Amino acid sequence: MGHGPGARGVVEKPQDFNAVMGKLAAYCKRYLPAMIIALILGAAGTVCQIVGPDKLKDITNEIIKGVTPAIVHGKPVFGSIDLQAVSRIGFTLVALYVGYALLSYAQSWIMATISQRTAQSLRDDISKKINRLPLRYFDNTSYGDVLSRITNDVDAIGQTLGQSLGALVTSVTLFFGALIMMFANNVTMTLTAIGVSIIGLVLMALIMRFSQKYFLQQQIALGQTNGHVEEMYAGHLIVKAYSGEADSIRTFERYNDSLYESGWKSQFLSGLMMPFMTFIGNLGYVAVCVVGAALAMDGRIEFGVIVAFMMYIRLFTQPLAQFAQATQNLQRCAAASERVFGFLEEPEMSVDATGSFAEHRA
Template sequence: MSSQKRPQSVGPMGHGHGPGGGNMMMMGQKAKNFKGTLRRLLTYLKPRRNQLIAVILAAILSTVFMIVGPKIMGTAITELFEGAYGKFQGIPGAAINFDKIGQILLVLAGLYVFSSLFNYVQQYMMAGVAQNTVYDLREDVNKKLEKLPLHYFDGRSNGETLSRMTNDIDTIGSTLQQSLTQFITSIVTIIGIVIMMLSISPILTLISIVSLPISIFVIRPILKRSQKHFADQQRTLGQLNGHIEEMYTGHQVVKAFGHEKQAGDQFDKVNEELYEAGRKAQFISGIIMPMMFFIGNLSYVLISVVGGILVTQRAISIGDIQAFITYSKQFTQPITQTANIANIIQSTVAAAERVFELLDEEEETKEITTASLTRAQGAVTFEHVDFGYGEDLLIQDMNIEVLPGQTVAIVGPTGAGKTTMINLLMRFYELNGGKIKLDGLDTREVSRHDLRESFGMVLQDTWLFNGTIKDNIAYGKSGVTDEEIFAAARTAHADHFIRTLPEGYETILNEEASNISEGQKQLLTIARAVLADPPIMILDEATSSVDTRTEVFIQEAMKRLMEGRTSFVIAHRLSTIKDADLILVMDQGKVIEQGTHSELLEENGFYADLYNSQFSEKAG
């Protein structure tokens, strides 16, 4: 949803009202480092400087041809008036020279045609420049997102990142395509009109120009007051968008907990704030144009009176007066437009600054690959591993040795560090100290791509994209055949339910994959992991969303899948990990117990308490 308004697209000689004051401060946002950000934004235009020069030349020629028009029209009016006046006075041989007037009008028509042609050229070329620049920006942002560490996304809402990549970049593109050429046109128009007015009458020019500082003096306090309200409008608009997005994406939870009234009340509250800020901003800024028109009309009356006196004194011709009045009426429009565009450029630079802030975010630690990894055997070692999300360490001096082909279960209460351990294994986060080795190689010496290719993951939170079921299963491996996809689905016990769907494997999942059940989603992610055929498997509560019967099928499938592979299983239901080769019991970031199921029960420690508590709960 874009709240930014653009200048009204009125030609330099148009008589439209031009950009209203209400548009002038619509964004209400300023860049922290205007000059630095603007210079950086201009570097994206540098590869297209030749096209920009051509755009500027076309804009200048289009404007110049348009500006000369009223002067030539004035000549035709003078010719018509003098002929008619002479005939009226009975002067011998006096007549209207229609041939000469016709020639003047043909020249005028030619000027307007050329002006329109050059205007088309500059708009066409600028569209290409703007879209190519935005294309480059999007490419850079997309590449940057691929290099950002996981903690960047953990610490920011998805909406904020999306806003920078879409809304802010669109703002830059719109400004480049529309406002930049209008800014050039407005500047050329102002200069051209001043020159033409001076050539007609310096006295009348002085009267016309004097109205400008008076207008600025009158509207400046209004602009300052409106800016605060426009800033409030943008802030509350962002809050409202965020609230709507949260309530829409979580509408099932909202309904399940009966939170509709509170959500509606919160919406009404923010909406009321937005209404108040918008009403005040639009009302105050709406005063600008009437004030400017009032001052402009006073100037117009004064010019008409003085001009009439000069005509009676034969100081200037009546056609020149008509041309001058046309110029004076158009004089304030490009000035207002320039002020409006200057403010939009300021807001655009602020949007560019937000994009550059994203581009300047700290990337994942640069890879120094001194070792290559083809297909891992699956030996994993944690050596004195320390890690914390902040200053306080969550994991301290963790030491684990996992042999190839072993199934390792990780258990413990919520917040013990189970998922963190997996994140470290996948190198989603960098260690504070110690080493994690895969087949004896420090994982920091292997490329992230090769490392992560060695793992298959089935998470508690399923992720499926908008596409066919077949494409979702094939996501983890390129160049697979349909038969391989079908085989993976059969292994994961997903083939039967897929074939019962109307389109089978070609069934398209919607964006949230809400057209299949949670359990079916999990089966598809398991099929995806089966197809990827990785040497190491990570199962994070993989059976938490399926029924007991399906869980038995999945356990059988996983048992076959984990044969000959190293597997890490995070589980809360301890009954599912009795056969694990090694069970790691974690609490507060430390491995407090480790061993087989029977060994840990014999120790009668933390694990035994967890297991017995679950058993007694079931018995109860």
């Protein structure tokens, strides 16, 4: 029963994120055109979402003009709301939100298909690779660790491709699109929102810095635990015959504790993202409302601008949380990809002219 490289509890060197993601991109190159189309659809849908608050601003201004009295000969004269203009803007707003929903659905459908095809291909390659590996590899690596690469690691890759990659593109589009629209409406209020959001960026960078290593440790510990459990069940009679229960329990507890520690730390740090970003969003919301009220009282902006900013501040801070979550998932995907491609790049046996197998190094 092997407890070699696959059973180590310490990460000897940090993963090369760029190299590993480059290998994954090369592996998915057959789906690249469809992936680009999906990401473009997602970005286009996000643009529809970004334009929405600006149309709400126009509706608000039309209503305000109709209910605000004009002073004529010292007397207030009330006008009427232009319902045709309000209806026209309202239908445009509905069309934008319907377009956003349809484009987002199309993106999700394409990315889900690509992710599952990729996961299917990886499982197939791993299955074929197992038949070409020399026996000495399995002497040094537990069977459960190999199975963990087929199940847990491949699933992590598929989930990231299906969800996080699209979310990363849409969050970037939403962030810069909302920023442009905010500057177009009012510079002072935009700078206020940016100042508050910088706090969120600093917190996000600190959390990402500490959480990266725990995601890799979690994947390794998961493989160790699965490998040990599989070996103990497969060799149950041998363990009983040689009174190895106590040693087996101690080994399992060590692996289980390692999985608990790395899993708890990675999930805890990852879970901090959303509360921090929610707090930053609420803080920015309050700051923008206060500054907007002061500007409106001075007559420097219309009331509709405040309404638009109340939505834009959400659209502006929301991508920070999405980007943070997508980045965390990409780190987990990189850790899983490192294990999968490390297995696929193991030295294989070669077939000579007589049809027999001989070991060789790739």
